[in-house]
Amino acid sequence: MxxxxxxxxxxxxxxxxxxxxxxxxxxxxxxxxxxxxxxxxxxxxxxxxxxxxxxxxxxxxxxxxxxxxxxxxxxxxxxxxxxxxxxxxxxxxxxxxxxxxxxxxxxxxxxxxxxxxxxxxxxxxxxxxxxxPVDVNGPAPSAWTVASVRPGSRQPLVVTLKEPIDGREADYLAVVTADDRIMDGTARLRDGEATWTFTPNQVWNAGEYRIVVRGTLEDPAGNRLGGHFETPMNEPPKPATDATIVFTVGSKEALGANTSQQAVR
The missing domain is CATH 2.60.40.1220 (Immunoglobulin-like)
Incomplete structure (x- = not known):
């Protein structure tokens, strides 16, 4: 041997x-x-x-x-x-x-x-x-945490993802304003790709925003948002469906807490 x-x-x-x-x-x-x-x-x-x-x-x-x-x-x-x-x-x-x-x-x-x-x-x-151990669960936006940001600032938005996502997919998340405009800025991953940050080019205005998560987002094991890489060969893959996290900038609740008001749709 x-x-x-x-x-x-x-x-x-x-x-x-x-x-x-x-x-x-x-x-x-x-x-x-x-x-x-x-x-x-x-x-x-x-x-x-x-x-x-x-x-x-x-x-x-x-x-x-x-x-x-x-x-x-x-x-x-x-x-x-x-x-x-x-x-x-x-x-x-x-x-x-x-x-x-x-x-x-x-x-x-x-x-x-x-x-x-x-x-x-x-x-x-x-x-x-x-x-x-083997990871069979894909990204779960319902478990993510969105930190608060100050209105009138360009403070980075920090989203704790709980589990890593694929390192090349930082741009699979986008911030959208209440009037459906995609905000320009820089998206990055850190902490082993388990934290997503977004620094806007313009200041945050008070109001409601959405984080839109592309349905094709995957983790390093190939598990997709709402799906699994490990599926039976005779089972057709589920169609990719985007997820949305709603959060508010400048609300009384958000300003007095560690995380902003948020809801996942």
Whole structure:
């Protein structure tokens, strides 16, 4: 067994050297999920680079156990790049994430509860995660908390999401005024993608606002708003339905509390 692992390690090192040869250094700015843990059914991850990267990158990336042993073929062989060429999204093999499929039956799941895994680029660690239990529940706006903001200010609106959402989907939420205008501003995710913030370009006026949540919003495991990635093969997916959170700026209740008045529709 040890000899087999030694030979496999040597072969992997040789393949890595060939893949890396002639490739320029790539500076990583962020990896998402950015939290310290991921669910055992993690479906996607994203790597943010400081500048566009030339040439294929997937061959330079590996997912390893804490002892350095690589996980066998964890990724779908496809590179999904942002238009500016700086953000690479990788899918873990869906056939091994979803139960009941041939790939999972033959190869088993990629991640297991309790694992410690390390994402590497050119052999160097760029992110480490502890693997938590499988997550089968999608984003639930009814459980989110909207903090109050001061009228007449550009104070960031802070929404606590309870659970992480996909790191590339900050713009799947929008703030809408009472007269149905989408507010311009900057949306960001923080705290392991479990907190959404929105800084408006204009000041907040007193009155009612809505946060519209796109029905296609997903979490890192591919669970959609009001739906689940893990569904029977013969069950058609439910149509995506947007959710709306109503909140008030400048009400007496909101000004005297930690959270604004809110309701989910």
């Amino acid at each position: 040890w000899l087999r692992r030694l030979l496999a390690g040597a072969a992997l090192a040789a393949m890595h050297q060939l893949a890396q040869a002639g490739q320029p250094d790539a500076e990583v700015v962020q990896v998402q999920p950015s939290a310290t843990g991921v669910p055992a059914n993690l479906l996607r991850l994203s790597i943010v680079f400081a500048a566009p990267v030339d040439g294929p990158v997937l061959a330079r990336i590996a997912l390893r156990r804490a002892n350095g042993e690589p996980l066998q073929e964890p990724f779908l062989q496809q590179e999904l790049w942002s238009p500016d060429g700086k953000i690479l999204t990788l899918l873990l093999n869906p056939g091994r994430v979803k139960t009941g499929l041939i790939a999972r039956e033959q190869w088993g799941p990629i991640l297991h509860r309790g694992d410690e895994v390390i994402l590497t680029l050119d052999g160097q660690p760029i992110k480490r995660w502890h693997v938590y």
